[in-house]
Amino acid sequence: MKPVVAVSNQKGGVGKTTTAINLGASLCRRGRTVLLIDLDPQANLTSGIGLKGRPAPGGTVYNALMADSTVSVMDFVVPTSVSGLSLIPADRNLTGAELELVDLPNRESRLVPLVTGARGHFDFVFIDTPPSLGLLTLNALVAVDQVLIPLTCEYFALEGLAELTATLQRVRTGFNRNLEIGGVLLTMADSRTNLGRQVSEEVRGFFKDKVFTTVIPRNVRLGEAPSYGLPAIVYDKRSRGAAAYIALADEILGLEQTLNMARSSESA
Numbered sequence: 001m002k003p004v005v006a007v008s009n010q011k012g013g014v015g016k017t018t019t020a021i022n023l024g025a026s027l028c029r030r031g032r033t034v035l036l037i038d039l040d041p042q043a044n045l046t047s048g049i050g051l052k053g054r055p056a057p058g059g060t061v062y063n064a065l066m067a068d069s070t071v072s073v074m075d076f077v078v079p080t081s082v083s084g085l086s087l088i089p090a091d092r093n094l095t096g097a098e099l100e101l102v103d104l105p106n107r108e109s110r111l112v113p114l115v116t117g118a119r120g121h122f123d124f125v126f127i128d129t130p131p132s133l134g135l136l137t138l139n140a141l142v143a144v145d146q147v148l149i150p151l152t153c154e155y156f157a158l159e160g161l162a163e164l165t166a167t168l169q170r171v172r173t174g175f176n177r178n179l180e181i182g183g184v185l186l187t188m189a190d191s192r193t194n195l196g197r198q199v200s201e202e203v204r205g206f207f208k209d210k211v212f213t214t215v216i217p218r219n220v221r222l223g224e225a226p227s228y229g230l231p232a233i234v235y236d237k238r239s240r241g242a243a244a245y246i247a248l249a250d251e252i253l254g255l256e257q258t259l260n261m262a263r264s265s266e267s268a
Contacts, residue, residue, distance in 0.1 A: 002119050002122065002123055002124065002125075003124060003125070003145050003146060003182070003256075004115050004118070004119065004124075004125040004127070004143065004144045004145050004146070005124070005125065005126050005127070005144055005145070005146045005147070005148050005182055006126075006127045006129055006137075006140040006141055006143075006144045006146070006147050006148070007019055007020045007126055007127065007128050007129065007147075007148045007150065008127075008129040008137060008140065008141070008147050008148070008149060008164075009131065009149050009150055009151065009164065010131060010132055010133050010137075010163070010164055010167075011131060011156075011157075011159075012131035013131075013152070014131075014150045014151060014152050014157070014187060014188075015150040015152065015185075015187035015188060015216065016040075016128055016129070016131070016150050017040070017044045017045045017048055017128050017226075018048075018187075018216075018222055018226075018232075019148070019150050019185060019187065019216070019245075020036055020045055020126045020127075020128040021036070021045060021048050021049055021226070021231050022222070022231050022232050022233060022241070022242070022245035023126065023245055023248055023249060023252075024036050024085055024124070024126055024231075025082045025085055025231035025233050025234065025245075026231075026233055026245045026246045026248065026249035027123070027124055027249045027252070027253070028082050028083060028084035028085045029233060029246065029249070030249055030250070030253060031084075032084065032123040032124055032253075033084045033085075033086075033121070033122045033123045033124075034084060034085050034086070034122060034123065034124045034125070034126065035077065035086050035087070035088065035118050035121070035122040035124070035125045035126070036049065036085070036086070036087045036088070036125075036126050036127075036128065037061060037087075037088045037111075037114070037115075037118075037125065037126070037127040037128065038061060038087065038088065038089055038090035038128050039061060039090065039094075039111070039127050039128060039129050039130065039136050039137075039139070039140055040090060040094075040128050040129060040130045040131075040136075041090065041092070041094040041095040041097070041130060041136075042130075043089070043090040043091055043092070043094070044128075044226070045087070045090070045128040046087065046089040046090050046091070047226065047229070048225075048226035048229065049080050049081075049085075049087055049229060049230075049231070050080070050081060050228075050229020050230065051078055051080065051087055051089055051229070052089075052229075053091075054078060054089065055078070055089055055091065056075060056076045056077055056078045056088070056089070057075055058071065058072070058075030058076045059076065060076070060088070060089050060090055060091045060093065060094070061076065061088050061089065061090050061094065061114075062090065062091065062093040062094045062097055063076070063093075064076050064088070064111075064114050065097060065101070065110045065111065065139070066097075066100065066104075066110075070113050071113055071114060071117070072117065073088075073114050073117030073118045073121065074117075074121065076088045076114070077121075081229075081230070081234070082231060082234065086122070088114070094136070097135075097136060098134050098135050098136060101135045101136075101139075102135070107135060108135070108138050108139060108142050108175055109139065109142050109143070109175070110139055111127075111139040111140060111142070111143040112142065112143045114143075115127075115143040115144065125144075126148075127140045127143070127144060133163075133164075133167050138171065138175075141167075141168070141171045141175070141176060141179060142171065142175045142176050143176075144176075144179065145178060145179070145180070145182070146179070146180055146181065146182030146183075147168060147179065147180070147181050147182060148182050148183050148184075148185060149164070149181065149183070149184045149185065150184075150185045150187045150216075151184060151185065151186055151187065151203055152186075152187050152188045153186055153187070153188060153189040153190065153195070153196040153199045153200055153215075154188070154195070154196075154199065155195060155199070157199055157203070158199065158202060158203070158206070161206065168181065181207070181210050182210075183210055183211070183212050183252075184203060184207045184210050184211045184212065185211075185212050185214070185216065185248070186199075186200055186203060186211065186212070186215045186216065187215075187216040188216065188217075188218045189215045189216060189217050189218060190217070190218050191215075191217075200215070212248060212251055213251060214244060214247045214248040214251050215244070216241065216244045216245070216248070217240050217241065217244055219232075219239060219240050219241030219244075221235060221236045221239035221240075221241050221242065222239070222241035222242075224236075232245065233245060233246060
């Protein structure tokens with residue numbers, strides 16, 4: 001099954017949006033098709049990919065969430081400047097969605113029809129979630145197969161991990177028994193500092209083999225690229241940040257190949 005992944009952490013400023021954009025673009029560079037879904041009311045993913053104010057014919061993700069009938073995913077998809085990379089955008093209407101969802105039927109699973117439709121059109125789907133554990137994030141966790149958790153290599157990075165893992169367990173129990181942690185990504189790393197190395201060791205001790213080998217460095221180009229509406233691999237493909245996300249894409253594709261080979265052996 002083609003993977004659908006929520007890029008999620010209840011802490012802000014950990015590199016969720018940067019990861020969604022640049023991992024998605026890097027996978028496209030490797031010949032895959034990728035859909036990004038902006039589920040954050042701040043809509044930084046939409047502006048960071050250069051599509052602010054450009055809704056699809058069906059509207060934005062807000063319109064898909066609030067629809068009374070089954071939606072067609074392609075009505076909400078907008079192509080980006082990167083070949084193979086598409087977006088379901090967000091806008092300011094999403095700000096009130098948390099309150100509006102409370103009174104709607106199936107309030108925890110409104111995103112499921114959209115994601116189900118996307119599986120038939122794209123190799124990967126990444127959902128950029130808000131930095132909170134409200135109804136929007138819950139909708140993402142109910143709809144996806146995996147969670148990718150970005151963590152900064154800083155002192156406060158480990159705070160809230162127990163709460164996040166407990167939330168994932170509650171979602172498994174009540175809504176999505178197949179939900180799993182697809183990977184933990186260390187971001188904004190500075191290997192020159194003792195603190196960065198210590199945090200990395202603690203995270204790897206906590207999550208074991210769920211932590212990606214690839215580490216995303218602290219890099220100016222990663223911060224500059226969204227202001228130009230471009231992924232870093234387009235803005236400056238020679239930058240350390242761009243190279244790291246290409247390496248992450250290759251690591252994920254390698255893990256996917258290994259998993260597929262294992263499944264083939266089991267069925268033989």
